[in-house]
Amino acid sequence: MMAVSDLVKHLASISPAAYCQIFYVLAAAAVLGIAVAPESVRRLLTQYGARSSPTGTSDDKEGKQARDGPLVSIVSWATSVGKVPHSWFIHFYILSVSCSVFWAVQFLSHGKILEFIVKNQAPSETSSMSINQVVIVWALMSLQGARRLYEYMAVVRSSPSKMWIIHWLLGVAYYFCTGISIWIHGSRSIQSSDRRTFSIEIPSFNMVFGVITFWASWFMQYRCHSYLSQLKKYSLPVDGLFQYLVCPHYTCECVLYLSLALIAAPVGQLYNRTLICAVLFVAVNLGVTANGTKKWYSEKFGHERVRGKWKMIPGIF
Template sequence: MHFYAFSFAIQLFWLFQVIFHGRILRLVLDSLPGDQPPKNDVAEPQIVPGPDGSQSLETILLCIICMTMQSARRLWESIYIQRPGNSKMGILIYIAGITHYTMMGLATWCEGIDTLRLNTNIPISHPSDLLKPPRINTLLAIPFFFLGSGLQHDAHVHLASLVKYSLPIHPLFSYTLSPHYLLECVIYGSFVVIGAPKGQWLNKSLLYVWIFVCVNLGFGANITRKWYEGKFGRKSVEDKWRMVPYVY
């Protein structure tokens, strides 16, 4: 639960920093290399388009909002749906988790630094100015984000409803023992496309985060399989994949 509360707080923090061009964001932008625009460049509230190869302001906000929604849902599930476990978490794993969500908070906007430098006075009183026709990236990735989120929620609800030491029987578990891990990869994969800079299909910073998530959950799926084999016997799960059907 701590991870999701921390992630939710981090995303809200950066959301408000971007919208109001907060002091922390200004300090970060001023400390980074690159051309600094004149301080009085933007006299009136307006949205200034960023250069090619940089995230647009709309892309940055959408990416942060989607990650905020993901963190809020996982926090709600950890409080009201999932059963608390008895296992203890090692300090190194805890630090790794906090580091991951900290870096995710930065990755949602770090490829839009030039855009953020230009947008020091966003027209908060006219939020409709932020509404632009969606890019093809958004049209393709947003359905995967919501579909992955909904199915992952179903998987978590089913796991929480199981009688102790029983195998999951939800259709999502028909071919894989860890569909919730697979769906986490789908969700993070959608961020890679949603957060892509102008003229690009992928956000490289978020791509690195996605690779880390996939590798980490791949190890977790292998541990899950060994647990099932130990509890129910290898024969009971021999026809199921660890995480990705027909692949792993």
Template sequence: MPDPSLLLQTFFILSAFTVLLLNSIPAVRARYIAYGSRAIPVKNSDQCHHGTNKPAEKRNAHASKTLEWLLERLDAIQVPHRWFQHFYIISVCSSLFWGVQILAKGFVLEMLCRSVGPNTQANGMTVDQVVLTWSLVTVQGIRRLLETSFPVKSSRSNMWFVHWLLGIAFYLALGVSCWIEGADALLSAEPITSNTTLSALSLKAIIGIPIFVLASGVQHDCHAYLASLPKYTLPVHPIFQSFICPHYTMECLIYLSLAFVAAPKGALINRTMFTAFVFVSANLTVSATTSKKWYERKFGKKAVAHRWTIVPGLY
């Protein structure tokens, strides 16, 4: 079996690359990237090719119409935006499953651990780090599940089914990513409960945990504020004066902090969790850019000209 940590890293990086690539193609971006109120109407190909007479142009027009028909069929497969909650149901269920596997040294856990490459095993997480990182991922999933379980107002918007599938795949992968680099420690003979103290946190954990807590708190406040706003209005909360989507910025910080907390001894970051951060950053940068363009169309460029899209000082 291939090394699970390398498979996860490859999945996150390829997914991030695919999101950025699709966003760079205007026709695809208009159809599939933006959704709900942010969606941009797509022109019908019949309007674009009206009056075509030359044989070559007719063939091109026919091919274009065929492609347009296929894109329309794919675009028609939509799911309710409220299905976003499924991500966090999956996240919590995945965390609980792997928590039991870690405590009981279950068969699935052992199978994956024994497939991890020797380099990852030799330079892996401690049991303390596994328990801590798993706990933070579980807390994050529970918080987001609770936030999406009690919305102030329901949304009737839809999203493309691929968004939904990719989100499900991400949270399933995250459930493994938070402990996979601790495979060697988890295979040790001692029971997990007697091998876990959390008494001596590493410097990276001492830095990462406060960032995780602060970013989680700010993100919760942002979500609560957005839920209280009348639909399609410009946010005026102080933190929204500096950012287009501060809740996206906080999400990136949450995953970056997890990459620090889970970093093995001698390493700056946990490679698997860092690639998860890369995917989250790429995905949310695209979403934040889409939101900024929507704000510019609706409220004018001056209204958001002074707001950073997602990374203060850079973008």
């Protein structure tokens, strides 16, 4: 009983920010673990829709599975029974918008859930975001969630494909955690504010640069998604940023969250520690997908069509 009691006390002593950071890092590590798995296993775990179907005849595929051994058979069975519709992606954006509304209500009404988080986070904070920072980051995150929800409802064409339920659960956990993360490092300011009045502040370099970068990435990502929605199904995108990058919409996603990490930097810090962990997860998760996308494009359209294009990060990856 003492061991359990000690464990509970230890878990209670961990700050909310640390819990969010642990989730992002462990999730990124899990994705990296999948990325270094044998290709036959990695294909089953990371790809869906057309990309989940390797080229070749059915006899070739059966022979390959036999050569790969029992591990591939087990993973293949696990991913086949845990499939959910790709259209469930909309749940991520519904959750994102819902979290934005929920935490705003908690903030304005001194809600008990936010008060509990703030009370447990504040003692571990040496510096804090200002109330203005908290509100701006919340507003930008709300706009991102609302735009993605709009895109999925009105711009992106629905897909009959399915994805492994673990992908869906990971996405749900990410958006839930990020909904909390944008508030955490403003705990000390939230405690000392009446939350209905805001002071006029001279914006920092981080704020100006971050907001400009956010809006640029926000609009470019929308243009990428709009362009993709107009393409013939499973054709090669070649216009705009797609001339240089295989997945520029993933690049924009990373830059969006990086800009939020800069805007949300507590006083005296270069970036927001928790949101930079979120950027790490986004970059790793989308990077693995971008890598698979380029391989699929090479198989389907020929290596020459994609040679010279960066996968996601210009000059690096």
